[in-house]
Amino acid sequence: MMNPKLLLLALISLVVISCGEKERSLKDEFDWYDKVGAKDFPDQKQPFLVNDFGAVADGKTMNTKAIQSAIDACAKQGGGVVSFNAGEYLTGSLFIKSGVNLWIGEKVTLLGSQNLEDYPDMPTRVAGIEMVWPAALINVIGQQKAAVTGKGVIHAQGKPFWEAYWRTREEYEKRGLRWIVDYDVKRPRTILVSESSDVTLEDLTLKQAGFWTVHILYSQNITAKGLIIRNNLDGHGPSTDGIDIDSSSYILVENCDIDCNDDNFCLKSGRDADGLRVNRPTEYVVIRNSISRAGGGLITFGSETSGGIRHVVAHDLQAKGTGVGLRFKSAMTRGGTVENIHLRDIQMDTVGVAIEIGLNWNPSYSYSELPEGFDADSVPDHWKTMLTRVVPKALGIPTFKNIEITNLQVQKSKMAITIAGAETSAIQNIRIKNSTIHTQTGGSIIFAEGVIFENSVVIPEDGKEISVGESKEIKF
Template structure:
């Protein structure tokens, strides 16, 4: 079936400095509902925000560039979701809302003119134009704010909101005022062979945000982002739990990520749950973190059933982060478990290489809600990059002293099978586990010039198999008993199928007595 094509130049495009909004929007409106294709031939087009409706293909030819105007007065106020809350903000540059059967495709460029908007983030609000100040006061009068809210009601470049069966392919999406591509409250969305580009210093310059949406596929896409590259969210705090719409059944495959705060990130907005996610055959280069799950008390929600397979990371500050203390203090007493307590369980990392990284992994649940079922299989981590290569906190948890090795705390169960961790000489322990239920090491290898390969402090069950005991008499593991728990504070150690005298290489170390 051949789609009826509407060339925007037939709608009165003038080759001058005037805006092309009316012509393009009229063509899109003519297609909506009746079906067909809106075609942008080669050339540069300037427009205010646009809206795409049902049964529409929007095709940008090779050599076509759609530039959105740098003028906040051209962007009306709309209701959508910004950073986990349903509230008002500036109209997305290209808005696909409450629509079905939409395709945005071609080899053209969609440019959000983000530099104009980013300037407002870098200056004090008292220096805003008076009209913008009044506008923001009007927008924010009914909106929620928290400690991390800045000018976060800026327009996303492409927002797919309340839609079904949407495909984005071939195009380049760049310079977004806020997030680049936001998929929210939508089902059956495909993003394929897309180039997403924001400068590294673009504030809130996420690549793709998948937010309370289902059946989303991201494939063969390159992302160079100013913030998280691919981010999965499901609402914030009490409102997010009341809305209760998870992000689920998501596949990310054959993607390359360059720069950004994280390669694939879940959270911190986890209130509606995130589950059933597969990420495979990807590379992350020069990102702050690689695979990152972040939440905190008050968020609530469960993150579960995630699989990360066949991934290569290079020059990443910390390749693996599971953080229940996002922007909060890691040293805290247990609190009552409520619906506001986040949980993470059943996360598998398989066949992954991380080279030239600073911290091997940060894996921390909560003392009242230990995160369960974290597994690493066939993973090689070279954590020999100096800390000052990036000067970044590995996880943005307060009170944590950075280290090169793997750090585990408050986990129900975590396993390392055929895992190799390399840290610099004299830099400390390759793997530290604290206050956790079960730690399994099978074929765990390290390169450490001194001290034990493993420190287990307050681990109830430590299982070591298929590992090699040092032949120079040095310890393989130091084990310290913890607070009273399942084993009355004593740690049980099971050894099976190791090489060398592992029984002699696992040393019980009593906590130091502190004189007061």
């Protein structure tokens, strides 16, 4: 009998060989696959301890100035590692500089301020439009070769921002303003990487985001690795997305574990007229070896699709209790093309819908109409942005095509698949290969062309087949 230690080593070797073979195969198939992620890391090791700059680890003292002073001194000396003594540090917005690795050690917790004044307003993009919005808790803006790493915790303490949102939403919905409430109630993101390159986020635990947790915007060659996101602490916050990749390219996300109350891993590229004006795609993205738990979508494309989303490979993913598994969503004012998407080796257990593709998502949120009693000339600038019409209307019609799903294994879902294109924009060329979906009911396909199930089965408990309407070239 083989020695147990030798057997374990043999099994590990087989896994490593298997992963290596898969990586080589993907590199052969996609010539850009190994070009994603940060290509450079802060190389200076000189230490800068925030406590030497006056930071106090009592969880009560506001440490923004002390921590920022350490970051600035580090950057001025050509870079290095900014670190903390063990303890809890209360802070507002911090701005990481080129060459700096903000290292949050295992016994360190950063606590986000619950006072909005500690997050200065700045121009940015939020939920698909450019507007003034609070800075994030941790910001990397216009920088190169920077990092935020360590096995510590960033607890954003976002619950007061959730509560402010729900109060305002209840009021706004009564007035026909559901479409603007998400933009009027300012809530800080936890980490923002914007207009930057060669940035690494690694091994952190992120808790209770006030809004989106990690937002990668207008950037390239970014790595998010080994992040644990736990936003459903003491409630369920609105729009607490896990990782949002927004009009960015050559992005690598791997070994992450997300529990949130909105989309877990999400790709975006702008909303409506403003997104079409900016017209920057999200492209060349790899998401691998990661888990979604509670949340709106294991991997979501949209609903902000205006700049296009293309060249995406996502593989070796798990959904455990997620609302939707593979989710594609847009609206008839978004425009943009989502194409060349490859989703492989995905396991789901206890999800709502395994595959969802639709062009008319959440109308009360997606379509902006100014109710009677408002003067269009006197509303805030971001309202005007949202109210700007796409001209001609045809520019607002999105396109979803060339989506490949291979080896999807679903243990339990409420619905297997729902595809809803439009008369003016059929969902095109969806191929589902070598997959098995156990489900309560099959679902439906409407306005689609070329949906092919190849060596794949859907097993509905209710015995009802997937209904098909206004479509062609649908093959089960």
